[in-house]
Amino acid sequence: MKTTLSINGTRHEIEGDARLTLLDALRDHLGLTGSKKGCDHGQCGACTVLLNGRRVNSCLTLLCMHDGDEVTTIEGLGTPDTPSDLQRAFVDRDGMQCGYCTPGQICSATAMIEEIRQGWPSHASEGLEGEVAPTPAEIAERMSGNLCRCGCYPNIVDAIADVIAEEGP
Numbered sequence: 001m002k003t004t005l006s007i008n009g010t011r012h013e014i015e016g017d018a019r020l021t022l023l024d025a026l027r028d029h030l031g032l033t034g035s036k037k038g039c040d041h042g043q044c045g046a047c048t049v050l051l052n053g054r055r056v057n058s059c060l061t062l063l064c065m066h067d068g069d070e071v072t073t074i075e076g077l078g079t080p081d082t083p084s085d086l087q088r089a090f091v092d093r094d095g096m097q098c099g100y101c102t103p104g105q106i107c108s109a110t111a112m113i114e115e116i117r118q119g120w121p122s123h124a125s126e127g128l129e130g131e132v133a134p135t136p137a138e139i140a141e142r143m144s145g146n147l148c149r150c151g152c153y154p155n156i157v158d159a160i161a162d163v164i165a166e167e168g169p
Helices: 022-029 085-092 102-117 136-142 153-167
Strands: 002-007 010-015 048-051 054-057 070-072
Touching: 022 048, 048 102, 054 102, 085 102, 085 153, 102 136, 102 153, 136 153
Parallel strands: 002 070
Antiparallel strands: 002 010, 048 054, 048 070
């Protein structure tokens, strides 16, 4: 089955079995190994990518479901020479230790910041209407689907808060 989609701004046609996950297509067919296969059950968030601007666990979605869609991986957010604001903040705040979960954390945080800007409430939000305050509890709640076995959560939350403060609402 052939699927055509844009990955990090480049059009790709991928031929694969109908059971091929988006994660396996990215890693095995395109060599984009930033997204990690952690649990392969959607429980750890290491495989998080942006799909049409929204965060998804790429291990849980089939490639063939996304013909014509836009995918952004960690490789599309920045480079070592020109990191994204979040990538820079994770380094500045020491928001990683082993680094395995970091690509998923950064992709998830990228989408999460946009969710806050759009006023989407979470379980930690004060209300369902109006502006959402990016408190540490709000950020932690929204990032709860991304696990870090090294326990860098306080630094991850601080890095995200720094970027929100720099960029504004």
